[in-house]
Amino acid sequence: MDILFTNGTIRTMERESPAAQALLVRDGRVAAVGSLAAVEDQAEIDVRRVDLAGRTLLPSFLDAHSHFTAVANQFLQADLSGCRSWADIQNRIRDYIRREHVPAGQWVTAQGYDHNQMSECRHPDRACLDAAAPENPVVICHQSGHMGVFNTAALERLGVTGDTPCPAGGVIGQACGVPTGYMEENAFLEFQKRVPMMPLEAFLGAYRKAQGLYASHGITTVQEGLLRRELVPLYQALLADGSLKLDVVAYGDEAGTAAARQAFPASVRRYQGHFKLGGYKMFLDGSPQGRTAWLRQPYQGEAAYRGYGPLTDAQVLDMVRRAGAEGVQLLAHCNGDAACAQYLAALETAAREGVDLAAMRPVMIHAQLLGRDQLPAVKRLGVIPSFFVAHVYHWGDIHWENLGPDRADRISPAGSAAELGIPFTFHTDAPVIPPDLLETVWCAVNRVTRSGRLLGAEERVDARTALEAVTANAAFQYFEERDKGTLSPGKRADLVILDRDPLAVPPEELRDIRVLETWKDGAAIFRREP
Structure with missing residues (x-):
């Protein structure tokens, strides 16, 4: 069935193109866009009309870089965002252990602290985390993702001592020859990936929540910004049960890319079940x-x-x-x-x-x-x-x-x-x-x-240039300019409906615009509750 969008502002994001009056979707792609009369002439008799009611329709946004699995992992960790002191971090960890009924001996992971926002103006140490969770190994990740802290039990599980060699391009914090628990860059990344992963079913549920989060912000193409070998089985499970609804473009280190090629031989630079291997990533x-x-x-x-x-x-x-x-x-x-x-x-x-x-x-x-x-x-x-x-x-x-x-x-x-x-x-x-x-x-x-x-x-x-950076230019970055990024005939019907026109509101109000609906391949995947 054709879908006809009318009665609103339609921004195609095509250069030099004025706002259109109507847009027609057929078989998941844009069939026509332009004046109401011209588009209606191309619609089939059996057409579903979508009344925009004065709202604004744009091509959906493409995430030019983020970490899809890490976003999913947020739903399996303690959230430390907004903590203003070490005591706040301790309370968040204690609350998480209590709320999730985490048994003694099980790993606790947390993310999102920023030492720049702490009253102590420095990273916490292992003693701080020991006090928060004396019976659990704990690792907390900095908001940047480039550093973090392990408690004593975690260091012992990972075999980190004062004599542990530090990976090149990293730092293992020490005081008087004893690890403080703090690590940064390659050292943190190396030991962080040795932390046991959550059960598969828990991850699949977290991926579904992550997709909902992206869609709520009008994003339909996302990135796996560092595909490691350990993540490949998770993507095999996602593709096997059809969980992926958004398009995911993955960039791996050498080991991750090799594993993905073996698992998904058809995914190199083309989608296999909403998953595509884009290439390599290096730091x-x-x-x-x-x-x-x-x-x-x-x-x-x-x-x-x-x-x-x-x-x-x-x-x-x-x-x-x-x-x-x-x-x-x-x-x-x-x-x-x-x-x-x-x-x-x-x-x-x-x-x-x-x-x-x-x-x-x-x-x-x-x-x-x-x-x-x-x-x-x-x-x-x-x-x-x-x-x-x-x-x-x-x-x-x-x-x-x-x-x-x-x-x-x-x-x-x-x-x-x-x-x-x-x-x-x-x-x-x-x-x-x-x-x-x-x-x-x-x-x-x-x-x-x-x-x-x-x-x-x-x-x-200006606002148009900024919007192009998250639509047309992002599609070009992914080699998908023929399929995404603007609303022209033949392209995928990946759409976002906003409550206001970002090209018409005062600049200071841009972040107050709300995403009302997100469509992927001509189907609504997110609608905001009234």
Whole structure:
């Protein structure tokens, strides 16, 4: 049956295209869009009419970078977001153990604390977690995902002692030769993945909740931002029972990509049951709010410390060559400008060697401290910067302290990229922050911090440019511009209905717009309760 949307504002997000009066969906794809009379002429007799009642219809949003499994995992962990002290963390963990009836000896995981928001102004230690859960091994993950803390029982389970070698590009905190429980970057990631996973049925339920969360924000294409080998069986189960309703694009490390290729041989750059293997992901530094991003100049107040990169130049170049030889995309996590420089240098060398970068569409994830002087190389090499622009609001004041006013003003230089005609995308890095791309659009347009400070007015973009970053440009990043990102005939009917028009409201009201409905392939998958 045809579906006809009328009586509202329809923003196709096609360039130079005015708002349409009607949109026709047939067999999960857009069949026609334009004036009411022209679209009605193409509708079949048996048509279902959807009255927009003055609301606004757009192409649904594409998540340019986040961590789908980690978002699902939130529903299986204690939530530490908003904690303002170590005591808050302890109370949240105790409440979780009590509420979920966690038996003694079972692992407890928690995520979402931010030491920058703590009254103690530092990470908790293992003694803090021991007091909260004396009978359980505990690990808590920082909001950035780049660091965390284990309690004593967890360290003992994992065999971590003062003599444990630290993985390259990581830190295992010690005091007088004894682990404090704190770890960062590769050390934390390595030991975190050794924590036993929850039962399969629990994960499947959590994935369903995660999809509901994304859909409630108008997102129908999501990303598995680091597919490790351990996650592949979970995706096998998701595909086997038909649980995936959203499209998932996965980027793995070498082991994860190899395992996914073996499990899903048909998924390389094309969907197999809503799952697609997009390519590789590598980390070139950490996070600026955690002071592990790799900078060209030292952090504010430091004589020499600039953060660090976990990979050598040769390793980065090898990964670029591998992606090019295999014909897949490469995503590189680069927060600091030194990490950006390392990635750009490797791409430059690979291009001289004959690697087809245009076919690869390399992506620079976060690109927060990407320098304006580096943007010409980004354009020349065809790199797609995916800016974590919501940092302006969530951590802009912290960056002001860590980086100084000048560098803080220049984070996520979307305005400069737009001036050079560089296509870029925006993302939320969920679960670092909720997958709310309308908030991200608001951040890009207004660039206001939590304290109300205007951060880099010259890097603001208009609402249309910001919306393109989460629709048309994001579709291009995924090699899906023929199927998604705008509402033109032949494309998938992935739609979002908003209560107001983001191209007509005052800029400061963008994050107050509500998602009322989300449609995937011509079927409603989310409706907000009245």
